[in-house]
Amino acid sequence: MSAWISANLPYLLAGISVGGQYALIAIGYTMVYGILRLINFAHGDVFMVAGLIMVYATASLPIYISVILVVVATVLLGVVIEKVAYKPLRSAPRMSVMISAIGVSYLLQNCALYFTGGLPQVYPNIPFLSKVVQVGPATTKMVTIVTPILTLVLVFALVALIKYTKVGMAMRAVSRDFETSELMGIKINNVISMTFVIGCFLAAVGSLLYFTNYNSVIPTSGAMPGLKAFVAAVFGGIGSVPGAVIGAFIIGICENIIKGLGWTVFSDAFTFVLLIVILLVKPTGIFGEKATDKV
């Protein structure tokens, strides 16, 4: 038994860590979907851009200032994307907004390709996070331990924000009924901007943790984590923050266990198998609410 644990502990640890990082991205998806009913395909690419900003910022700035810069710039990017690409289409069919999101994703990837020249960019070492530590029989980076703790702290803070503050109440109202909440005097645009601010803030934090683990950033490095985080959001019931977090941890852990079993080719495919199974068995996810079609 102890031999099995010591053989599999590294995968389990990696799974929990990656799960936490997916969770931070997944919250961005689930909140935007909850309010705008939009799969924000560009969210994974915002996450990638956050990684690139860090690479370029540390080239000329001290590391802790760069971290702050990354968070601020990513939040700004998210808000700008919302204002430019999604706001004009608010009354358009849902498909148009989704296509616009795909367009933004294409644009961000191509810009990244242009600025990096297609070469993988080496991610800087954040001294505290990259420290090597010993967990039982496994050696790992500090980030592996920090991620789940930080994720849980942020999620509890977010849940508290949604439950007990005025902004949170406005968010709940808007996700329940867009038009009525507008009639009640809620400034819809502010609420939507706030959603993007929170989503992008968490994505920026996620990118700091994720890329510390993976060491390099390429223009497509946001695509897969983005899709997986989205699957996590669907799995947990889209619109539900705790659901997204639980989904992300499950996906992260399962994916790494599959890698540990030697089926690396299928580690990505597994996520989608999980997606399809959950869509067929319980389309609204674990914590999702039942939606009824109105004629």
Add this chain to the structure above:
Amino acid sequence: MGKKLTARKAPEQKIGSLVAILCIIALYIFLFCLDNVLPASNGNVQMLITVLKKGAIYALVCVSMNLLNGFTGLFSLGQAGFMLIGAYAYAIFAIPADQHSAVYQYFDGGAIQFSIPEVLGNVLGKNGGAFLGALICIIIAGCVAAIFAALIGIPVLRLKSDYLAIATLGFAEIIRAVFQWNGLGKITNGSNLLRKYTNFNDIQIQVGGTIFKLGTIFPFFIATLSILIIVLLVTSSYGRAFKSIRDDEVAAEAMGVNLFKHKMLSFVISSFFAGVGGALLAMFQTTVQAAPFRSSMTYEILLMVVIGGIGSITGSVIASFLYISASEWWLRFLDSGGVTLFHTHFNIPFFRDGFRKVVFSVVIMVIVLFFSRGIMGDKELSFAGMIRRLRGKKAVPAAEGEEDAQ
């Protein structure tokens, strides 16, 4: 609406289809000249041939996606997966037997030890075998993609709008993983390239002593035929059922349209042609690998459909040719470090590798945001319509609105 209108429209439609047929014949003659008469060493001719071939392939794939997204209202993002299946199915059956040991070098020469073009070549001669063999392999490619689509469709088509989109996207990723799996290596060659199969350069005819190349005509021939079949389908009663599902699912069901049957039909047919497109793409590239068939390929096709106008077949065709020529040819200068105007070279520092794609994606965003109806909206470009418009403006300007309404 009735008799009066149809009676008046008839001559225009006749002239229209005549002009269309003449245009197609002219196009084919031009393509033939492009392959055989014009100097192949000329850079522009080569570029034109590349753009035309790739454009024709993407036109077919776009139209097949439009059948699903534009005409049936099923927002599916699995196109790249079905193209992958088609490309592999084509390549697997078209690799000559004596090349198997080289191609499948890590898998003991693979499991399939024959090639359809070669088998037919023994009977019909090399050229005939290549042509007919490629044709049969393309049909097989389409059928394999269609079978997969039928299997995937059973669970997936119960889902709606964005859930359907994400589920089909997921299936495309699963397909890609399965084709890269070494366990199937004897057939799919794992994550290695498939190569040496019959490609466009092998399609030629020999008349007397001279050999005529048909490398550019062939993809056009397949694409025209396929698009024609899709047009016939869309204008048939099945097509009307598809459109009714798109416009209002509940109402369509109430009117007696079998939702699942028609969605499945549209999904399977669309995937069949995506598979055919994938096979043509394999021929065009001369090598196939699963890795590039990722979701970004589907996004690219979707953007072409949007540029052309969701629900317009001619729009999709125009958009894919524009898209391919802009990205492969016209915007190349943006990558080259500067512009040459009037024999003087201007160095522009930000014109370097990748700038073309940035400009291109900005243009796409502008189209998506400000011209969301695309080039054609949901209308079709037709010669009959053009003639009518010309005449209508001269003689009876009031009649136009009436006819548009029909």
